[in-house]
Amino acid sequence: MHRNVFFISDGTGITAESFGQSLLAQFTSPEFRHVTLPYVDTVKKAEQALELIDQSRENGQTQPILFMTVLNEEVSSMMHASGAYVIDLFQAFLPGLERQFGQHPLYQAGQKRSTQSNNSYHRRIEAVQFALDNDDGCRTRSYDKADIILLGVSRSGKTPTCIYLGLQFGIYAANYPITEEDLESGTQLPKSLEPHRHKLFGLTIHPGRLAGIRHERKPNSRYASRQQCQFEVANVEQMYRQERIPSINSTDYSVEEIATRIMALTELERRLK
Template sequence: MAAAPLPERTVFIVSDGTGITAETFSNSVLSQFDTARFRQIRIPFIDSVDKAAAAAARIDQSFASEGTRPIVFSTLVNPEMNTRVRQANGLFLDLFQTFVEPIEQELGLRSSHSIGRSHTMSNVENYKNRIEAINFSLAHDDGQLVRGLERADVILVGVSRCGKTPTSLYLAMQYAVKAANYPLIPDDFERGALPSGLLAFRSKLFGLSIQPERLAEVRHERRPDSKYATLAQCRYEVAEAERMMRVEGIRSLSTTTKSIEEIATTVLQEIGLDRRGY
């Protein structure tokens, strides 16, 4: 007899900033429990005791209605607000207490305990670089602009809908990397050569590929019942694109089973780029 599925467990992401750090950490931790189901609730910008009390009330309400303690991931740095949320009936996992206090002891220094510090504009140069990289990636999306490619840190190439655009934008937003992307199309395969606009930047090229079956699914969502989305067309384009990458010596990877984070990290490592985001 099959075991009954586990009930959904509520997870609160409590932060004095955007909550992105706590959410990313919680996703990594909870992904280890693949037989459990979780419902995440983000409570950002807790910058007063009153807001901390309201967050605690929501956690208590969840416990009362569901009968199980919610899991609470917190990046609150203010001790008073932290204490107030801790009074709620939940499993409280404090990221700052876990990591910051041991580092304070090791360094013999007191941390700033400043609210929202990890996502402030305190480093104006880094912020400016990220905005510039995002604008660059948007302008050089899908081969729409060849001018300025000499300023690119990396140029992603591959067939249409293999993940070039989201990867380019992720690299720009997270790491301030100027990432352009350029599609390989049937005309390139018939000619048997890279697009002429890319020839001068071969050292910056990185190829993305994908399994034809998955590509057909993605394309069918965009243009159903078209030749563009047929499995035969997808098989032809993927095979030709991968052949061209081998001939041209372009480093590449398959995006089929990889997350955007994994793809971007591989690109950074293979191209040898510094992580210049946060």
């Protein structure tokens, strides 16, 4: 049996989807079928959404679940009358905050964007560009500007984590891949990284998981073989221990979780206001 889950918003739907997915992840069953409906900001669009909800109830024969971030009162009322099990994120939190602040909410969609300063916006863009320009050790001469330098074997999650650190926290993150050539001479830290030792942070990963990821990129290659992955991971972990480089295992974490854990472990400060 499955349950149909709708994420409905009069904005992008990102908040409803992220919050809803986090809650649903706590349940191993039933199977969930997800539908995201962004920009439901008119009665006509709400009516179209209601048709989909009605159809899902008829086909699935179970009550749909609806995660909602809708500020338009008319649209919100229509969703509440849909017959779905509604989780209204704004109505869950705005009334309490209204009492705390002693003022009425603006009830305007997209206010998150307007509260961010131009400085924060530009910092995000610059930080993401820094991550792209300093990907895979191609510009070690720029490491003096980095807030952090991620180390790890190929395909251990360095690049997406650097980009996320820039986009979400405004962190200037570079990454340096520890290659087989680096490990041939032992587990010493590459000389180009010595001046930046205080900025280094390591990622590691289970060899089996690494082999699977590499196989998708280069099937049946030596690069993707379990033996090669075991060799690289064992040696890079030895390097971390020997050089006292803090590290985490990225195997069971999403990019968001990896980045957040790095922020906590390194005590880096968010660069956005």
